[in-house]
Amino acid sequence: MIAAAPALAxxxxxxxxxxxxxxxxxxxxxxxxxARVAGDRERTRFIADLSKKVDVHVFAMGNPYRVxxxxxxxxxxxxxxxxxxxxxxxxxxxxxxxxxxxxxxxIDVSGPFLIDKAFVLEPRDDQPARLVVDLVPTDEKxxxxxxxxxxxxxxxxxxxxxIPLAPSRPADAKPVVVLDPGHGGVxxxxxxTTGITEKEVVLTFARTLKTKLEATGRYEVxxxxxxxxxxxxRGRVEFAQKKGAGLFLSIHADYFPQQIDKATGATVYTLxxxxxxxxxxxxxxxxxxxxxxxxxxxxxxxxxxxxNILIDLAQRETQNRSVVFARSIVGELAxxxxxxxxxxxxxxxRVLKAPDVPSVLLELGFxxxxxxxxxxxxxxxxDRNADAVAESIDVYFAKRVARNxx
Ligand SMILES: [Zn+2]
Numbered sequence: 001m002i003a004a005a006p007a008l009a010x011x012x013x014x015x016x017x018x019x020x021x022x023x024x025x026x027x028x029x030x031x032x033x034x035a036r037v038a039g040d041r042e043r044t045r046f047i048a049d050l051s052k053k054v055d056v057h058v059f060a061m062g063n064p065y066r067v068x069x070x071x072x073x074x075x076x077x078x079x080x081x082x083x084x085x086x087x088x089x090x091x092x093x094x095x096x097x098x099x100x101x102x103x104x105x106x107i108d109v110s111g112p113f114l115i116d117k118a119f120v121l122e123p124r125d126d127q128p129a130r131l132v133v134d135l136v137p138t139d140e141k142x143x144x145x146x147x148x149x150x151x152x153x154x155x156x157x158x159x160x161x162x163i164p165l166a167p168s169r170p171a172d173a174k175p176v177v178v179l180d181p182g183h184g185g186v187x188x189x190x191x192x193t194t195g196i197t198e199k200e201v202v203l204t205f206a207r208t209l210k211t212k213l214e215a216t217g218r219y220e221v222x223x224x225x226x227x228x229x230x231x232x233x234r235g236r237v238e239f240a241q242k243k244g245a246g247l248f249l250s251i252h253a254d255y256f257p258q259q260i261d262k263a264t265g266a267t268v269y270t271l272x273x274x275x276x277x278x279x280x281x282x283x284x285x286x287x288x289x290x291x292x293x294x295x296x297x298x299x300x301x302x303x304x305x306x307x308n309i310l311i312d313l314a315q316r317e318t319q320n321r322s323v324v325f326a327r328s329i330v331g332e333l334a335x336x337x338x339x340x341x342x343x344x345x346x347x348x349x350r351v352l353k354a355p356d357v358p359s360v361l362l363e364l365g366f367x368x369x370x371x372x373x374x375x376x377x378x379x380x381x382x383d384r385n386a387d388a389v390a391e392s393i394d395v396y397f398a399k400r401v402a403r404n405x406x
Pocket of ligand 1: 182183189190198252253287
């Protein structure tokens, strides 16, 4: 979908100026029914039709250029397939839950810009209430100066290196498995040509797998998200650490437009600083872009480096265990499921960076491939493959117990 990950993003909020405008209204549940982009490169207007007036907070972000519109409790009932048309300064937009009770629209902009106007109109005559955001082009210097003028809404904890301690658990406690359905809410992930989204497919799979694992009576299982809400990558990692996870499995579905019919089946990934190959690197960049897509700040390069030094020691043992688990999944899927490659692949996936939790990322299949799409949405396929993954988790923990009987 998007192959470049920016190293640095800037999130700054201006109270009242050209980069951040508040439009006040009563806050009640509101439905967003449609949206469109009008105008040209000199002035581009984004319009969303709403069932009634709502408070919005509109602000700019850089690297990549985006406009963020936040509003409480808006439910989206937009027509399928909107948000992909390029017009004027706008290259795409997406919408969804950003956090429980917090809706977000993210508008991608092709270059430096100013938010000239942002307001919500009362419904009038036969017109619904409307959110209107007007963008005008500017130069990079002015854009950055405006961002600098603005102050962050709240101090961000993103980018700080930390190694949370896992909660102490009784020795006979069941191992904790954390399943992480990728994307969600404002970030749909990739999608098939018929509009099946990655965020739906992976949530359904994760729920099925959770049920199967719980049925064994051997594990405590948690989902990082159990609804259509966005969750930042770091939030997923921290969730696993706070739960004292013995295993973390991030579940995704891939898209490979260059080989629509050829690319098929599951692929298993672990974390490494050096990507195993160019495709793995591109995939990690795409998956890591999730936060940027949803309009949150990314940690800067220097913070990442610091974190890497701190976690290196803890990570080596965790890394070995991750590979053992990844091999176990490959083994089970090779015999019972559909595997893209038996080769373990690795790259710098942010979501696998818990220093103390063995972590693996599973791409279930390719939504770009119509056959895979059928499989990914079939209950029989899901059942069989969830069985295989559950089996691989059994194999992993059986080995761990055999090695450390006390
Ligand atoms: Zn994904």
